[in-house]
Amino acid sequence: MRILIAGFGGQGVLFLGKLIAHAGVLLGKHVTWLPSYGPEMRGGTANCAVILSDEPIGSPMVSEPDVLIAMNLPSLTAYQPRVQTGGEILYDASLIREAPEREDVRLRALPATKLASDAGLEGLANMILLGAFLSDCLPLNETEILHTLEQTVPRHKAHLIEANRHAIAIGKQTIEQTEQELHSETKRISHPRKVG
Amino acid sequence: MTMFRKPRVMTATQTHYCPGCTHGIIHRLVGEAIDTLGIEGRSVGVAPVGCSVLAYNYFNLDMTIAAHGRAPAVATGLKRANPDSIVFTYQGDGDLASIGMAEAVHAAARGENITIIFVNNAVYGMTGGQMAPTSLPGQITQTSPSGRDSALCGFPVKVCEMLAQLDGPAYIARVAANSPKNVLAAKKAIERAFRNQIEGKGFSLVEVLSSCPTNWGMSPKDALGWIDSAMIPYYPLGVYKDTSRKGIE
Amino acid sequence: MTGPILMKGNEALAEAAVQAGCRYYFGYPITPQTEIGAYLAKRMPEVGGVFLQAESEVAAIHMLYGASCAGKRAMTSSSSPGVSLKSEGLSYLAGSDLPALVVNVQRAGPGLGGIQPSQSDYMQATRGGGHGDFRNIVLAPASAQEMATLTMRGFDLADKYRMTAMILADGTVGQMMEPVLLEPAQPLNIEKPWALTGTQGKREKNIVTSLYLSPAELEGKNLSRFARYALAEQNETDFEAFCMDDAEICLVAYGISARVSRSAVSAAREKGIRAGMIRPITLWPFPTEALRQAAKQVKQFLSVELSMGQMLTDIELAVRCARPVTLVSHVGGVILTPEEVLHAIDHAVEVSA
Numbered sequence: 146m147r148i149l150i151a152g153f154g155g156q157g158v159l160f161l162g163k164l165i166a167h168a169g170v171l172l173g174k175h176v177t178w179l180p181s182y183g184p185e186m187r188g189g190t191a192n193c194a195v196i197l198s199d200e201p202i203g204s205p206m207v208s209e210p211d212v213l214i215a216m217n218l219p220s221l222t223a224y225q226p227r228v229q230t231g232g233e234i235l236y237d238a239s240l241i242r243e244a245p246e247r248e249d250v251r252l253r254a255l256p257a258t259k260l261a262s263d264a265g266l267e268g269l270a271n272m273i274l275l276g277a278f279l280s281d282c283l284p285l286n287e288t289e290i291l292h293t294l295e296q297t298v299p300r301h302k303a304h305l306i307e308a309n310r311h312a313i314a315i316g317k318q319t320i321e322q323t324e325q326e327l328h329s330e331t332k333r334i335s336h337p338r339k340v341g
Numbered sequence: 342m343t344m345f346r347k348p349r350v351m352t353a354t355q356t357h358y359c360p361g362c363t364h365g366i367i368h369r370l371v372g373e374a375i376d377t378l379g380i381e382g383r384s385v386g387v388a389p390v391g392c393s394v395l396a397y398n399y400f401n402l403d404m405t406i407a408a409h410g411r412a413p414a415v416a417t418g419l420k421r422a423n424p425d426s427i428v429f430t431y432q433g434d435g436d437l438a439s440i441g442m443a444e445a446v447h448a449a450a451r452g453e454n455i456t457i458i459f460v461n462n463a464v465y466g467m468t469g470g471q472m473a474p475t476s477l478p479g480q481i482t483q484t485s486p487s488g489r490d491s492a493l494c495g496f497p498v499k500v501c502e503m504l505a506q507l508d509g510p511a512y513i514a515r516v517a518a519n520s521p522k523n524v525l526a527a528k529k530a531i532e533r534a535f536r537n538q539i540e541g542k543g544f545s546l547v548e549v550l551s552s553c554p555t556n557w558g559m560s561p562k563d564a565l566g567w568i569d570s571a572m573i574p575y576y577p578l579g580v581y582k583d584t585s586r587k588g589i590e
Numbered sequence: 591m592t593g594p595i596l597m598k599g600n601e602a603l604a605e606a607a608v609q610a611g612c613r614y615y616f617g618y619p620i621t622p623q624t625e626i627g628a629y630l631a632k633r634m635p636e637v638g639g640v641f642l643q644a645e646s647e648v649a650a651i652h653m654l655y656g657a658s659c660a661g662k663r664a665m666t667s668s669s670s671p672g673v674s675l676k677s678e679g680l681s682y683l684a685g686s687d688l689p690a691l692v693v694n695v696q697r698a699g700p701g702l703g704g705i706q707p708s709q710s711d712y713m714q715a716t717r718g719g720g721h722g723d724f725r726n727i728v729l730a731p732a733s734a735q736e737m738a739t740l741t742m743r744g745f746d747l748a749d750k751y752r753m754t755a756m757i758l759a760d761g762t763v764g765q766m767m768e769p770v771l772l773e774p775a776q777p778l779n780i781e782k783p784w785a786l787t788g789t790q791g792k793r794e795k796n797i798v799t800s801l802y803l804s805p806a807e808l809e810g811k812n813l814s815r816f817a818r819y820a821l822a823e824q825n826e827t828d829f830e831a832f833c834m835d836d837a838e839i840c841l842v843a844y845g846i847s848a849r850v851s852r853s854a855v856s857a858a859r860e861k862g863i864r865a866g867m868i869r870p871i872t873l874w875p876f877p878t879e880a881l882r883q884a885a886k887q888v889k890q891f892l893s894v895e896l897s898m899g900q901m902l903t904d905i906e907l908a909v910r911c912a913r914p915v916t917l918v919s920h921v922g923g924v925i926l927t928p929e930e931v932l933h934a935i936d937h938a939v940e941v942s943a
Contacts, residue, residue: 163596163767170596170769178596178767182622182705203853204928205766205846296596382791387656397797403786405659405798408682411652414644418656419786421640422614422664426788444652447645 146282147207151192151224152216152237157271160297161214162193164275167293168285169197177205190219197283212282214274216257221245235277237270253277255320261312269312276316348372350381354398361554361561363518364392367460368399370524371431374532375402378539384427385419387412389441391433392466410441413448416455427538429456435465438474438498445500445546452509452543456534459500459546462553463572470556474498477575482556497575501548505581511543513582517550519568523578533585542585550576594769599737600625602770603693603757604633606738607665609775610745612691613639614664616653618646618672621705622761623695626667647672651679651692658688659798661785663745663777667693669761670711671702673719680754681720685800687784687815689748691741692726693757695764698923706923707761709845709896715758716874716904723812725819726754727826728873730844734768740871746778751822758873760896762846762925822875829877830869833859837866839938840884842905843894844870847926851894854931865935873901881908889942891915894931896924914942 166178194207215221215236233251239258257270388396390409397404407415412430465471472482479488516527534545552564634641644650657664698708729740744755802808843851848869858865893902918934
């Protein structure tokens with residue numbers, strides 16, 4: 146699985162990628178994590194490429210991702226054409242008001258920034274998106290999620306693990322709920338059509 | 342009865358220095374300090390690029406030769422890797438005050454616990470008498486044939502005055518090797534600079550005003566006189582910084 | 591330590607240095623290798639070592655020279671423009687026969703260039719990189735794991751041959767995180783009777799010098815140094831062969847380019863093209879014999895590098911131009927994609943058919 150995560154610097158793009166990479170290690174996969182790096186410390190764009198594979202990994206670069214996690218509009222615009230057919234675009238609908246144009250990929254929207262601030266978890270939109278990502282791309286149980294967080298969060302920030310877990314749970318629940326509703330709605334809509 | 346002998350730490354090798362050059366005296370003062378302090382077995386020297394590049398021939402000590410100007414960096418590595426060593430550099434003015442200025446200033450700023458013997462003869466000796474960073478205004482050299490023109494190439498660097506501004510150094514002094522009185526003062530200062538290191542007091546530098554009769558175009562006697570008449574007025578002798586005595590006396 | 595840990599290549603290298611018994615690091619900040627200094631600034635004090643941020647790249651390598659004179663394992667790290675500044679020190683280390691580990695996490699040049707990955711310091715690294723006749727052992731890691739293992743090997747080789755071992759990495763391998771298994775190192779314990787530790791009144795003085803004013807003596811020093819180099823060429827040349835058994839086209843690539851080439855070789859195989867790869871792990875000594883043998887089997891070579899054919903020259907020299915060698919490259923910080931390399935394979939095979 147080739148994953149590209151992109152957004153503004155400071156949104157936790159690289160950290161989100163690191164968690165996915167750590168989760169991959171936990172699951173015994175071959176893993177690469179490659180950040181973009183630029184001259185600026187804050188702001189600007191940030192992206193990172195994560196590959197999880199059962200085989201040894203050649204190039205760590207991801208030019209055509211299976212999954213794109215977009216945290217702002219410029220990133221979505223830049224990278225959506227590159228997503229593999231049949232792949233997935235997961236994006237923060239609080240910051241990206243325009244829906245992606247692709248019809249050959251699975252689109253999953255989550256108002257991650259709003260959900261984070263509603264729950265008093267400012268700055269953890271990245272973890273909310275991670276929750277959504279984990280719900281279908283990389284199934285991890287609670288223990289595995291905790292273990293991954295413990296591996297990734299620096300020691301001096303260990304007190305933030307609980308907030309991260311909470312955010313991941315919100316993301317997971319919300320996306321599953323939304324998709325269930327969407328699913329039954331689709332059924333309701335499609336039902337009359339069938340009849341008609 | 343006191344006998345005149347060479348210091349134990351010095352070899353019997355005849356030096357390659359020109360007649361009348363005071364490098365020999367300064368070498369001897371370094372040797373005497375090492376003898377007096379009984380640190381022969383612990384001492385490691387760093388020779389520079391310049392006339393004293395072959396200094397390792399004259400001391401019975403472990404020694405290396407640094408690239409031009411890098412002696413304080415090499416000494417830093419030696420001292421950090423083996424803090425029990427007594428590490429000193431022996432550098433000329435071109436080496437320390439021109440090409441190696443950064444290394445000297447930063448070793449001083451770090452308060453690196455090393456000893457630097459800085460020999461200032463106001464000229465590049467080994468390469469044949471070019472203008473040095475410490476050549477005096479008006480001084481004729483191979484590359485300032487009409488005399489050092491300050492409008493063209495600026496002013497001499499006063500190393501002691503400059504380094505004394507830093508918080509890092511423990512001891513900064515300027516002495517001269519041109520008269521019995523001055524040599525005795527130089528001996529004390531050099532011994533002091535080594536003692537400071539033994540006592541862990543930090544960076545010590547002794548600048549020694551030295552003669553170069555060959556490149557100055559003077560007799561050895563006139564050269565010693567020129568130190569008095571021209572160099573000392575521009576580079577006054579004395580202790581420029583001394584924090585090493587605090588708490589001792 | 592149990593199981594692999596996810597680490598950046600730069601951090602894996604830094605930890606491996608500690609594991610290899612290096613306790614003295616001297617460096618100056620430069621992108622994209624700053625993680626090495628940052629890691630060791632924390633780590634060295636924990637193991638009683640010294641991390642010292644030098645005033646310049648030049649000072650850093652001469653501090654390394656000093657620590658090496660004292661007989662200790664020491665290192666410095668930098669990136670391309672910084673390594674140019676260190677070239678003076680590389681020459682003095684070689685001339686004084688001092689062991690040292692020097693890391694170059696390459697970025698694009700020349701000049702200030704850019705900060706994105708590159709392999710354009712190949713010639714500088716493999717030809718010595720300073721004035722005078724000398725070589726460095728040049729190790730080319732292609733993964734975070736190799737950043738660790740080759741660093742450990744580098745310290746051993748440096749001590750064994752009394753020369754500089756250079757880790758020639760690139761921004762990608764340095765910045766990339768991968769699982770790394772840090773096996774406890776068992777550093778070679780080589781006596782250093784030449785070290786400047788003070789005579790302690792028990793032995794003759796030691797002199798470490800690169801100065802020999804007698805031409806005959808200096809020639810002798812050079813010749814004995816090259817005799818040691820010949821031993822290193824004989825014993826330490828290392829490479830990886832990938833899909834070479836029946837290969838008709840041989841890609842030659844190191845570092846990140848080898849990772850990209852690996853993907854391209856697999857893709858070519860899926861298309862029925864018999865591609866293979868020889869990946870030099872030591873760039874000096876270069877796997878000349880392996881390439882010469884390959885030349886008997888393959889129809890052509892493809893040099894895959896992030897430089898303008900710098901390694902291509904060595905491939906041509908190795909195979910004595912017995913087979914055509916073509917180049918696929920990007921420079922300036924642009925990285926080749928597997929698709930581009932595959933395209934180059936396709937093209938090369940087409941032309942030769």
